[in-house]
Structure formats: C-alpha cells, structure tokens
Amino acid sequence: xxxxxxxxxxxxxxxxxxxxxxxxxxxxxxxxxxxxxxxxxxxxxxxxxxxxxxxxxxxxxxxxxxxxxxxxxxxxxxxxxxxxxxxxxxxxxxxxx
Numbered sequence: 001x002x003x004x005x006x007x008x009x010x011x012x013x014x015x016x017x018x019x020x021x022x023x024x025x026x027x028x029x030x031x032x033x034x035x036x037x038x039x040x041x042x043x044x045x046x047x048x049x050x051x052x053x054x055x056x057x058x059x060x061x062x063x064x065x066x067x068x069x070x071x072x073x074x075x076x077x078x079x080x081x082x083x084x085x086x087x088x089x090x091x092x093x094x095x096x097x
C-alpha cells in the first residue's frame with residue numbers, strides 16, 4: 001500500500017556506469033568535438049566507420065576502452081591522424097584501476 005507515515009520515499013537514483021578513466025572521457029570529448037565540427041551526426045559517423053552508433057555514443061561518453069582498430073576507423077572518418085585523438089592522454093595508474 002505504500003508508506004503510511006506520509007513521508008515520501010525518494011526514488012533510487014542510479015548514476016549510471018562510471019567512465020573507464022579520465023583519458024577515456026577526454027578521448028570521447030575529442031571525438032564528439034571533431035564530429036560536431038564536421039557536422040556529422042552520430043549515425044553518419046557510425047555508418048562511415050562501420051561501428052555501431054551505440055558503441056560510438058559510449059566512446060563519446062568515455063565508457064569503453066575502444067580498440068586500436070576502432071580508434072583508427074573513427075580518426076579516419078574524422079579526417080584526423082589517430083595520434084591527434086590520443087596525444088597527451090595518460091593511462092590510469094594501477095591503484096586507480
């Protein structure tokens with residue numbers, strides 16, 4: 001029947017999956033910024049890179065650790081050298097993993 005005390009019960013709030021690392025977040029920011037700079041939709045980048053649009057969306061949100069081949073495909077479509085996407089990124093320290 002619910003809470004008889006009259007106090008509202010706060011719904012549980014899930015913060016969602018945690019990004020893989022600060023480097024993954026920055027990589028995703030760079031991908032999104034360049035995609036938008038070129039006027040490409042997520043779906044267009046997906047079609048041209050032959051990667052699923054949900055995967056690219058997750059990359060842009062820093063969720064997975066994309067494979068080298070995925071980074072190369074994305075960079076190619078974004079007309080970048082893959083190094084431009086990863087320059088300056090630091091791997092997480094073992095104690096942060």
